[in-house]
Every structure is written in C-alpha cells, then in structure tokens.
Amino acid sequence: MDEFRAEVAAWLRENRPPEPDFLMPESFMEVGTDAQFNYLRDWQRRVFEAGYLGMTWPKEYGGGGQPQVMQDIVNIEMARQNVPFMPNTIGLNWAGPLILAIGTEAEKQKYIRGILSAEDIWCQGFSEPDNGSDLAAASTRAVRDGDEYVLNGSKIWTSLGTYAKYMILLARTNPDAASRYAGLSYFLAPMDVAGVEVQPIRKITGEYGFTQTFFRDARVPVDCLMGKEGEGWKIAMQTLTFERGASGGQAGGLSMVAVSAADVVELARSAMRDGRPAIEDPLIRDQLIGFLVEEQGDRLCGARARIPALCSERPGAIPMSGKLRGTEFRRRLCQFAISLQGANGARWVGDAHAYADGLWQRSYFNAFSATIGGGTSQVQANIVGERVLGLPKD
C-alpha cells in the first residue's frame, strides 16, 4: 500500500495542471465559463486515463475492478495535494453508481465510460420552479408517442446544465395514477435534442453554474426510460442515497475545493484583533479548537461508518446525517473565518486589501449551495429525526 501511495503522490505532483489564469470554481456547482470547464474536464480525463478514477467500477465498462481501499488512497492523496476537483460530479457520484446498481447491460455499456472520461457530462433534472423539496409534485410531462417520449415543462437549478450531454430526469408520465408517486418515471435523457433550452442563472457571488432548463416538445427515444413507467419515484430515492452519501459506490476524485479548520487557524495567525494576531485571543482559540475537534470527529465518523460492528445500534445514523453535518460545518467555518477579519470581512474577491483575495467571502456564500442542493438542511434534519431517531412525522 505504501508503494502505491508513493506512486500516486508522485503522479499527482508531476501531472497536476498549472495554476489557471482564471478564478477556479469551488465546486461543480460553480463551473460557469468555457475556460473553467475545459481546464477541469481535461484534468478529469487525465486522472481517468492514469487509472485513478472509477478504480472500483467494473473493468468491462472502463473502471479499474480494484478494491475500495485503492481509490481511498488516491482520494486522500488528492486532498493532501489540493489538486483540482472532477467536474462530472453528478455522473461520477450519483448517475454512474445508479446505472451500475440498477441499469441494464446496454445502459452500462453506453454511459459508464463517458462518465469516467468526462466526455459525457451529466446533470440532474429533479427540481422545478414550483417543486423543490416536494419532489413528488414534479409536473414536467413525458408523453409516449410511438418510439419516443415528448417532454414538456421546466426544471431549475440544473447544475452543469450548460455543459451536460445527459440529464437524469424525473418526469410525470401518468397524471391520473393512483398516487402522485406512481405517476412518475425516470429518464436518462439526452440534452442535445431539439426543444431543450438552457438559460444560465447568476448567483450571489456573480458566478454561474446552474441553469433553468426548458422542454418544449422535446423528443427522446423510448429507450431513455430507466426501469419501467411509474418507477420514477423509487429510482429517484435511490439516486438521492448516492447523492447524499448514504450509499457507497462513487467513482472517487475530489468534488470540491476543500476548506479546512487548519486553513482558519492559519488565517487567525495573520488576521489582527486589537493590534494582535487573532489567534492570541483566548476566546478565538477556544472556537478554533471547537472546529478542529468537530472536523476530526467527522473524519473519524466516516471511518467508523465502514465498520458495521461499531454502528450496529443505529446503522443509518452516520450516513444519513453526513450531508447535514458536512455542509453546515463548512458554512459555519466560513462564517467564522470572515468574522476573524473584522471590518476587512466586508471586502470582496479582487480587492487588494482582502485576506486571501476574498476567498473566504466567496466560500461563505457558496457554502450555502450545498446546504440546499440535494435536499435542504431542514429536510435532512427531518430525515435524521424520523428515520434515525424514530421521531414522529409531525
């Protein structure tokens, strides 16, 4: 293992792309320019070609067929060296594992390799302008017409919508079904057909990264339907277990720029409070220790979750709370980093007097993204309350 770790570390050192001359997005949710996209896509392709992505996925579809521990080593080395993230996050982390878990042989042959190589970028069409948390209310229609489905309606907050070739799409095939769940179907839908239009949406940071997606009589072949008509809800729920990290099987690689408590300790050394470095203030030291302990606790929880005997009392507790804990931690950490800067906390990216070029300010705003995307913190808290703690629904 040590030998492999050394080999990976050396490869990453030698092959990491040069620093770009543009502002790097912090995650796949902020990839908004062609320069950013091409840079990241090229990086993912090279990591894949080196054999360091999808290492546990079956060989016959382009994966490595190796044990998880190998991919773990790569992921840890990537984080340690702070290399760029993989842009095809939706493909690598939820569409791909889903297709491998329940897809047909033809679907696996058609989609998996392109996901790994970043040739085929994937996006997710779940949320609609009027239906986000209440996913079962999705009203985008898919009507069968011979060998095709005709799509009409609109999805919103489609991350990577601008660059995606395929969408995992939840649409209503039967508005008269016995329940609203039974009327939904799931599609692996091409984006490059007539009648699909994407409109980029600008974020509070000024960045782009998601779109509103319109379907106007867009026709897709019937074999885009995953599973059977009416199985959309079940498949969407399974997708969310991959998205929220409750099920394993992700292809690996980093999916966002890491910000850690150690970075905030460094900031506290240089940020000044009453003429002295902030780190000399005992109250600040106390809070820093709190963040460091929480971060380490979270890391150890991740390791613990892999040992069933240590989680037998509440097996779902760690995986089901992971998204809530991780995303809220990042948001609070960024908020604290800004508070350390005093009045300078109001400076923005590009301001010559901003700490670290305003990185923390941008990270703070972007940190909200992950507390909302994939299910808001309130919805995640409900899930933990009901399914882990057994609390009543109301």
Ligand SMILES: Cc1cc2nc3c(=O)[nH]c(=O)nc-3n(C[C@H](O)[C@H](O)[C@H](O)COP(=O)(O)OP(=O)(O)OC[C@H]3O[C@@H](n4cnc5c(N)ncnc54)[C@H](O)[C@@H]3O)c2cc1C
């Ligand atoms: C950066 C970003 C990227 C995204 N990318 C995608 C994407 O690629 N594809 C996609 O389909 N969607 C995407 N989304 C959309 C995201 O999944 C939804 O925004 C989210 O599910 C919430 O839905 P909503 O915005 O309609 O808010 P609403 O559902 O209207 O919620 C509004 C508020 O009410 C609260 N609330 C709602 N229901 C409950 C409840 N039952 N109990 C307690 N509180 C509740 C929510 O927590 C929230 O605070 C993205 C969002 C963001 C911010």
